Amino acid sequence: MINNNRIVITGVGPLSSIGIGKDALWQSIASEKTGLTYKDFFVDGEKVDTLYTYEIKNFDIHDFGIDQAFLNDIDTWKGDTEWTDLSFLLAATKLALDDSGLSKDLDKNKAGLILAHESPGLDQFYTSIFKEMLSSSKEKKNFKTFFKQFGKAAYDLQTFMFLYHVTRSLDLHGYSLFLNNACASGLYALEAAADVIRSGKCDTMVVAIADCVSLYKASWFKELGMYPEDGKIKPFAKDRKGFVIGDGSAGIVLERLEDALKRKAHIYAEYLGSGFNLEGWKVAIPSIASDSYKIAIDTALKNTHLDKESIDLIVPHGVGTSITDAYEAKTMTDIFGKDFKRPFLTAFKPYIGHTLGSNALLETIILLMALQNNTIPATLNLQESDPKLHVSAVKEKVTTDLKTVMKSSCGFAGFNGAAIFRKI
C-alpha cells in the first residue's frame, strides 16, 4: 500500500476517572486501579439519589495550556451556564495535539477536527428547566419569559457551536464534523477522520469525544434495569448485572504515515481500517437473530485484508449486561469459534466505567497503550466466566507480543462497528 494512504495515530489525549493524560491513565490500568466512587446526587440543593459512578477528579480547563483569552471568551459567552461537556472536548483535543508534537507546526488550514458527544449541553439544560419547574416564582410565564431565560442556552445545544469553540480556541481551520453514533461514535469518528486525510482534504485530523455522568443519564439506565446495585461491572461473568457510567473524554491525532515518518513522530499504531453495520431493530435491545455485529467485524477484516487469525487481541464493548454480553459472545464465537483461545479478549469498562459516547475512543487509547506495552490488562471483577457464553476474557494481566488488535463496539440503537490497529 502506498504510504500516502496509510494512516497512523501520533497523539492521544485521555481524560478519565483514573487519570488525565496517557501516562497517568496507563499507570492506573497497570496497577489495576479503578475510578469507581459512590456519590450523592443533588438537584437544586436537594439530595435525589446516591449512585455508583466513575468521576474525573481535579479537572480544571485552565491546566491544559489553552490561550486564556479564548477561555475567557467562552466564559463570557456561556454566562451562568456550566460548560463541562465543551471543556472536556477542548481538553482532550489539546492533550492529543500536544502529545502528537504537532501543536506548533500544524498547517492550520489543513488540520481538521471531528467531535462527537451523545448529548452535548443537555444535562445543564435539563437542570435549568428543572430548577424553573421547582421555583415558586410568581413572575408571569409565557413564551417571552421562557425565551429570555432559556433561549441562549438552547442555542448553545446546537452541535456546531461545539465545533466553533474548539476549533477557534485551538486554531484548527480545516474540514470539521460533529457526529453522534451512540456508543460506537469513536469508531465512526476514526474512520471519518481517516477518510478526510485519505481524500486529501486535510493532512492532520483530531478526533475528540466526551461524555460525563449525570443523574439523568444514570437514572435512565437504572430504569432499564442495567445498573448493578453493587457498582461492579462484570463483563462476560456469570453474575453480571449491568454497568456504571463514568466521565470520559478522549482525543486522538491521525496523520499520514509518510508525514509522521518525515517529522520523526512517535507512532502509536497504524489505523488499518474498520467495518460498520446498522442493525436497525430496537434501541436498548440488540437483535440476537441478526448478524449485524458479525457483518461489521467481518467487514473490518475484509477491508483490512486480514484473516481472523491475524488478530492478537480484541476489546469488545464488554458492557456487563445480561443480553448485550450474550449478543457479543454469540458474535465472537460465530467468528472465532466456541471457547476460542485466540485472539485474547479483555474488557476495560471496570477500570473507567461506561463512558457512553466517548467509550469506544477512550478504550481505543487504552488498547493502543496495551499494544505499545505488549501487555493485556485483565478484565476486572470476573470471578467466574459465564459458561453459556463460551468466551474467556483474560482474568489476569498477560505479557505477550502484540501486533494487530481490534476494538469493537455494539452500541444502543444498533450501531455496530470494529476497527483494527497494527503496530508499525
Place this chain on the structure above:
Amino acid sequence: MADNREEEMRRMVSEIIEVPVEKIGLDVDFFTDLGVDSLKAIEIVAAFEKKYRVIILEKDIPRIRTLRHILEYTKNLNI
C-alpha cells in the same frame, strides 16, 4: 382461524426454543416453566415481528412471557 393462529405461533415458538409443541401450553411461562433465557425470548419477538410484519414496542417485550401474551398482542394489533 383463531386456532390456526395459535397453532402457527406454538409451532414457531417450539422451533425457536427447541421444546415440543405439546409442552407449550397457553399459560406456560417461557422463562420459569420452560427455562427460556432472555436471548431466546428476543429471538421469539424478532421471529414474531418478521412473520406478521409488525413491530412490537420495546417497552412491551419484557411482558411477553407466554403464548397467551403473544396471542393477545396479535389481537391488539388486529392481525
